[in-house]
Amino acid sequence: MSHPNETLRDIYDEVLRRNAGEAEFHQAALEVLESLETVVTKHPEYTDSQVIRRLVEPERQIIFRVPWVDDRGVVQVNRGFRVQYSSALGPFKGGIRFHPSVNLGIVKFLGFEQIFKNSLTGLPIGGGKGGSDFDPKGRSTGEVMRFCQSFMTELHRHLGEYTDVPAGDIGVGGREIGYLFGQYKRITNRYESGVFTGKGLSWGGSRVRTEATGYGTVYFVDEMLKVRGESFDGKRVLVSGSGNVAIYAIEKVHQLGGIVIGCSDSGGYVHDEAGIDVELLKEVKDVRRGRISEYADLRPSASFVAQGSLWDLPCDIALPCATQNELDGDHAATLIRGGVSIVAEGANMPCTRVALQAFAEAGVRCAPGKAANAGGVATSALEMQQNAARDSWSFEHTEERLEEIMRGIHDRCLSTADEYGLPGNYAAGANIAGFIKVADAMLALGVI
Ligand code: GLU
Numbered sequence: 290m291s292h293p294n295e296t297l298r299d300i301y302d303e304v305l306r307r308n309a310g311e312a313e314f315h316q317a318a319l320e321v322l323e324s325l326e327t328v329v330t331k332h333p334e335y336t337d338s339q340v341i342r343r344l345v346e347p348e349r350q351i352i353f354r355v356p357w358v359d360d361r362g363v364v365q366v367n368r369g370f371r372v373q374y375s376s377a378l379g380p381f382k383g384g385i386r387f388h389p390s391v392n393l394g395i396v397k398f399l400g401f402e403q404i405f406k407n408s409l410t411g412l413p414i415g416g417g418k419g420g421s422d423f424d425p426k427g428r429s430t431g432e433v434m435r436f437c438q439s440f441m442t443e444l445h446r447h448l449g450e451y452t453d454v455p456a457g458d459i460g461v462g463g464r465e466i467g468y469l470f471g472q473y474k475r476i477t478n479r480y481e482s483g484v485f486t487g488k489g490l491s492w493g494g495s496r497v498r499t500e501a502t503g504y505g506t507v508y509f510v511d512e513m514l515k516v517r518g519e520s521f522d523g524k525r526v527l528v529s530g531s532g533n534v535a536i537y538a539i540e541k542v543h544q545l546g547g548i549v550i551g552c553s554d555s556g557g558y559v560h561d562e563a564g565i566d567v568e569l570l571k572e573v574k575d576v577r578r579g580r581i582s583e584y585a586d587l588r589p590s591a592s593f594v595a596q597g598s599l600w601d602l603p604c605d606i607a608l609p610c611a612t613q614n615e616l617d618g619d620h621a622a623t624l625i626r627g628g629v630s631i632v633a634e635g636a637n638m639p640c641t642r643v644a645l646q647a648f649a650e651a652g653v654r655c656a657p658g659k660a661a662n663a664g665g666v667a668t669s670a671l672e673m674q675q676n677a678a679r680d681s682w683s684f685e686h687t688e689e690r691l692e693e694i695m696r697g698i699h700d701r702c703l704s705t706a707d708e709y710g711l712p713g714n715y716a717a718g719a720n721i722a723g724f725i726k727v728a729d730a731m732l733a734l735g736v737i
Contacts, residue, residue, distance in 0.1 A: 311394030384458030405723030503537025505664015
């Protein structure tokens with residue numbers, strides 16, 4: 290830690306010792322603890338009552354076997370996780386990720402970040418995350434369904450609209466949520482819409498939920514531009530990834546007058562000076578479930594680069610929307626040389642610590658994922674509101690609410706950073722504002 294406060298240093302040492310080998314979780318915890326130095330000086334009650342020490346320890350961690358039978362009749366065994374991190378502000382809330390890289394440390398880092406993100410939305414949701422090392426790539430729809438059913442057969446007993454409300458994340462979209470919710474409904478014999486978000490429109494979902502994370506990130510950046518008297522007009526933008534977050538970030542950048550000249554997947558990146566054709570991208574990724582190279586095959590103005598990094602392209606704004614630690618120190622140096630002035634994290638923790646430091650030193654404004662990608666979970670909370678009221682809002686009304694929430698989060702980050710003597714530091718503002726709301730609720734609820 291940079292200027293260690295003794296108690297925070299002790300807490301961090303304990304995190305390292307008690308969660309050995311969980312590098313991403315250590316990284317996420319350190320990033321928050323560092324921001325809290327000025328807070329604990331002003332408010333010793335948070336350290337006296339051990340709020341921080343309690344907060345770094347999840348309320349409950351569930352790990353379970355997920356056996357299923359593949360299309361060849363072979364039995365497969367995966368591991369399932371749900372980390373119910375904090376329910377101080379509401380039921381545990383956070384996505385489920387299916388990806389071979391998923392392990393306890395990854396789920397804990399995501400669950401920990403989710404606490405502060407959800408707090409920042411201003412809505413009554415606690416923090417949690419789940420997932421499995423199941424790799425959906427190359428699996429048939431039948432295999433995905435059987436896996437989801439097995440996963441939910443175990444997890445259902447830990448969920449509930451007032452207990453824990455999962456949603457999607459990497460590898461879990463509308464199709465998977467359908468199978469998960471279907472199995473939950475069957476086992477519990479309850480049509481409990483509020484137990485899941487990201488549902489389809491005909492079975493309790495909310496309009497704008499699919500678009501929300503990407504749209505929200507771009508609204509956040511629009512606000513960052515506005516405080517400097519700028520706009521998206523003519524700005525060259527890079528968006529890494531080509532999943533749900535990336536696709537709708539690209540769509541919104543174009544709506545606001547910017548131009549996205551590149552996006553990527555794990556196989557490489559496409560460069561398209563004419564601006565990414567979002568409808569074609571949706572067709573390739575959503576409908577065909579194909580690779581980004583196919584986009585370049587179908588689009589004359591685009592080229593596909595199998596080696597190298599998307600961040601090699603010069604841009605004004607970079608939106609990492611793929612996965613954790615995708616943007617490292619070297620990428621940051623290249624982006625800075627290319628003239629980047631804003632970086633906003635559409636994914637969770639996509640920038641390494643070295644990258645963030647390089648951006649800070651170069652005066653690049655950085656929006657942390659906790660704030661910039663909070664639009665997804667905020668719209669999940671709006672979905673819960675609609676479910677509770679047995680209501681269904683229009684696209685316009687829901688998008689208006691999302692926009693308002695994102696602009697509110699932006700302002701809260703800046704005003705909190707100012708209040709704690711760190712003007713312009715979005716990351717510190719997000720961590721402090723997110724923390725204080727949870728910490729005050731924990732103080733009020735007693736030692737539980
Ligand atoms: N997985 C998303 C996130 O990282 C959404 C979570 C949710 O809607 O509950 O915030």
